[in-house]
Amino acid sequence: xxxxxxxxxxxxxxxxxxxxxxxxxxxxxxxxxxxxxxxxxxxxxxxxxxxxxxxxxxxxxxxxxxxxxxxxxxxxxxxxxxxxxxxxxxxxxxxxxxxxxxxxxxxxxxxxxxxxxxxxxxxxxxxxxxxxxxxxxxxxxxxxxxxxxxxxxxxxxxxxxxxxxxxxxxxxxxxxxxxxxxxxxxxxxxxxxxxxxxxxxxxxxxxxxxxxxxxxxxxxxxxxxxxxxxxxxxxxxxxxxxxxxxxxxxxxxxxxxxxxxxxxxxxxxxxxxxxxxxxxxxxxxxxxxxxxxxxxxxxxxxxxxxxxxxxxxxxxxxxxxxxxxxxxxxxxxxxxxxxxxxxxxxxxxxxxxxxxxxxxxxxxxxxxxxxxxxxxxxxxx
Amino acid sequence: xxxxxxxxxxxxxxxxxxxxxxxxxxxxxxxxxxxxxxxxxxxxxxxxxxxxxxxxxxxxxxxxxxxxxxxxxxxxxxxxxxxxxxxxxxxxxxxxxxxxxxxxxxxxxxxxxxxxxxxxxxxxxxxxxxxxxxxxxxxxxxxxxxxxxxxxxxxxxxxxxxxxxxxxxxxxxxxxxxxxxxxxxxxxxxxxxxxxxxxxxxxxxxxxxxxxxxxxxxxxxxxxxxxxxxxxxxxxxxxxxxxxxxxxxxxxxxxxxxxxxxxxxxxxxxxxxxxxxxxxxxxxxxxxxxx
Numbered sequence: 155x156x157x158x159x160x161x162x163x164x165x166x167x168x169x170x171x172x173x174x175x176x177x178x179x180x181x182x183x184x185x186x187x188x189x190x191x192x193x194x195x196x197x198x199x200x201x202x203x204x205x206x207x208x209x210x211x212x213x214x215x216x217x218x219x220x221x222x223x224x225x226x227x228x229x230x231x232x233x234x235x236x237x238x239x240x241x242x243x244x245x246x247x248x249x250x251x252x253x254x255x256x257x258x259x260x261x262x263x264x265x266x267x268x269x270x271x272x273x274x275x276x277x278x279x280x281x282x283x284x285x286x287x288x289x290x291x292x293x294x295x296x297x298x299x300x301x302x303x304x305x306x307x308x309x310x311x312x313x314x315x316x317x318x319x320x321x322x323x324x325x326x327x328x329x330x331x332x333x334x335x336x337x338x339x340x341x342x343x344x345x346x347x348x349x350x351x352x353x354x355x356x357x358x359x360x361x362x363x364x365x366x367x368x369x370x371x372x373x374x375x376x377x378x379x380x381x382x383x384x385x386x387x388x389x390x391x392x393x394x395x396x397x398x399x400x401x402x403x404x405x406x407x408x409x410x411x412x413x414x415x416x417x418x419x420x421x422x423x424x425x426x427x428x429x430x431x432x433x434x435x436x437x438x439x440x441x442x443x444x445x446x447x448x449x450x451x452x453x454x455x456x457x458x459x460x461x462x463x464x465x466x467x468x469x470x471x472x473x474x475x476x477x478x479x480x481x482x483x484x485x486x487x488x489x490x491x492x493x494x495x496x497x498x499x500x501x502x503x504x505x506x507x508x509x510x511x512x513x514x515x516x517x518x519x520x521x522x523x524x525x526x527x528x529x530x531x532x533x534x535x
Numbered sequence: 536x537x538x539x540x541x542x543x544x545x546x547x548x549x550x551x552x553x554x555x556x557x558x559x560x561x562x563x564x565x566x567x568x569x570x571x572x573x574x575x576x577x578x579x580x581x582x583x584x585x586x587x588x589x590x591x592x593x594x595x596x597x598x599x600x601x602x603x604x605x606x607x608x609x610x611x612x613x614x615x616x617x618x619x620x621x622x623x624x625x626x627x628x629x630x631x632x633x634x635x636x637x638x639x640x641x642x643x644x645x646x647x648x649x650x651x652x653x654x655x656x657x658x659x660x661x662x663x664x665x666x667x668x669x670x671x672x673x674x675x676x677x678x679x680x681x682x683x684x685x686x687x688x689x690x691x692x693x694x695x696x697x698x699x700x701x702x703x704x705x706x707x708x709x710x711x712x713x714x715x716x717x718x719x720x721x722x723x724x725x726x727x728x729x730x731x732x733x734x735x736x737x738x739x740x741x742x743x744x745x746x747x748x749x750x751x752x753x754x755x756x757x758x759x760x761x762x763x764x765x766x767x768x769x770x771x772x773x774x775x776x777x778x779x780x781x782x783x784x785x786x787x788x789x790x791x792x793x794x795x796x797x798x799x800x801x802x803x804x805x806x807x808x809x810x811x812x813x814x815x816x817x818x819x820x821x822x823x824x825x826x
Binding site for chain 1: 542651670671746755786788795
């Protein structure tokens with residue numbers, strides 16, 4: 155125990171020096187921000203990424219001084235797998251926490267169900283689902299931080315042309331996301347003078363796709379465009395190889411999430427291209443390398459583009475809160491005014507419908523490996 | 536023709552899994568009168584027992600498979616002790632709701648333990664394809680069908696040619712009389728749960744390489760296996776087998792020759808028709824009151 159005057163003075167000096175050397179941590183009453191995201195059930199496969207990146211963003215924002223000295227705190231409610239749970243989660247956040255801003259799920263069906271409540275609550279939200287219908291019902295309060303499905307479909311159709319495909323087939327999950335993507339891709343392909351030879355659907359709980367794939371083979375598809383969720387996207391690629399199909403595949407972003415790629419062998423990824431949001435890889439360098447490295451160190455798994463969208467969204471929000479405070483309308487107007495916000499994964503430019511992302515990237519696995527490489531970036535919006 | 540062979544193989548492999556899960560439904564229902572709505576989660580636990588032994592522990596395949604089945608036997612015994620025994624005197628609805636609740640609990644425990652990312656599960660036939668003049672068939676799918684056939688044969692031998700099997704059938708027919716005949720009913724009921732869990736474990740180990748190990752994989756299996764059980768006849772082992780293969784084939788062939796969007800309508804539509812016009816199923820007896 156230190157009892158001498160010199161000892162006490164040394165200790166006080168040490169504490170003072172330590173406080174000076176530490177980064178400026180935020181203090182005071184936290185600003186509570188809502189996040190209604192899926193943390194249980196099948197959708198938690200991607201929801202866990204948002205949970206992780208929002209946790210990471212909270213720490214980073216607070217370490218760098220918070221919101222003008224006040225810490226930020228993300229209050230998370232689980233949207234589960236159903237639309238009604240998603241609506242309840244949002245309403246609970248609004249009533250209990252009264253946040254100036256909420257992050258929503260990346261699942262369009264949940265966001266479509268929640269949209270009327272968002273408008274009623276009159277607070278801005280960010281979401282990551284791709285269905286075009288969501289922005290149409292947002293009334294200016296909803297901001298999308300991932301590409302729209304039609305944008306991704308546009309990219310896939312454009313890349314099918316680059317591959318010189320003349321008989322594309324489409325395979326999609328039977329929900330708003332899959333149907334919307336498949337229709338948008340078919341429209342883009344037809345506009346380019348290429349008519350899809352077939353369009354096959356599968357249910358969200360289906361695990362065998364052989365019938366649909368063999369039908370596309372029978373129709374002579376020379377490329378297959380897939381609109382999938384993560385686990386079924388991986389299973390689909392594996393079954394394509396198991397059926398001996400050599401047809402090239404252009405897959406939507408979920409097939410190339412780390413959660414999906416870890417399920418596959420290098421052979422499963424031969425002749426497969428992915429149209430993804432952004433190339434999340436340390437080789438990009440700069441802030442991306444820092445994000446990728448820190449995420450892996452913190453959570454023990456690779457971060458993905460969906461999670462990164464929420465991290466970038468949190469940083470946009472933090473800057474908005476610092477500049478205009480917690481008034482929901484002022485915050486909404488500030489976010490809507492951002493035209494070239496430089497995030498880690500994207501440069502966000504919000505249009506009149508609240509869509510912030512206007513480009514996609516095409517990736518492919520390096521031969522004989524599961525390491526992804528960037529093929530090209532497509533600026534579409 | 537090439538397509539048909541591939542579809543039949545996949546349909547039979549899928550049907551095998553449904554059949555094994557449906558057998559689990561039937562042997563528990565016959566012996567205890569309980570419709571185990573956690574049956575799908577039993578299969579999921581079986582797959583993750585394989586993940587634990589084969590992937591996480593890195594045991595060689597034969598040892599890993601045996602280890603996973605020992606885990607499943609213990610799981611069946613625990614389920615009997617913790618879920619069935621405390622609830623056995625309760626109304627049957629309570630027991631059924633109990634199995635639903637424990638199913639959800641098991642699923643969330645798996646989520647907490649293994650996380651939300653699916654796992655690839657190895658198979659002894661990984662990457663092996665059989666090429667029949669341009670028709671490529673997965674060796675694993677063929678192995679699943681053969682293994683299911685062998686298991687069904689072994690189960691028949693157990694039930695009809697061993698003392699324990701005959702005693703189980705006696706309990707299934709009339710618990711009171713079985714007890715009066717001096718049979719150790721509680722031990723036999725425990726063995727029934729263990730057998731159901733091991734069957735589900737085998738289904739899970741065979742299913743893992745086909746579907747990946749996913750904590751949410753139990754529900755779709757349970758739904759299809761339930762349809763298979765209703766179609767085949769609740770309480771009938773041949774019914775469970777026939778129903779399982781019917782649902783598997785209907786799913787794959789229906790998607791190919793009818794519509795991929797409405798393929799589930801075939802299996803569930805047939806199930807509804809059976810419930811309306813032949814509730815005892817194909818092989819079930821008309822009167823199934825237990826003694």
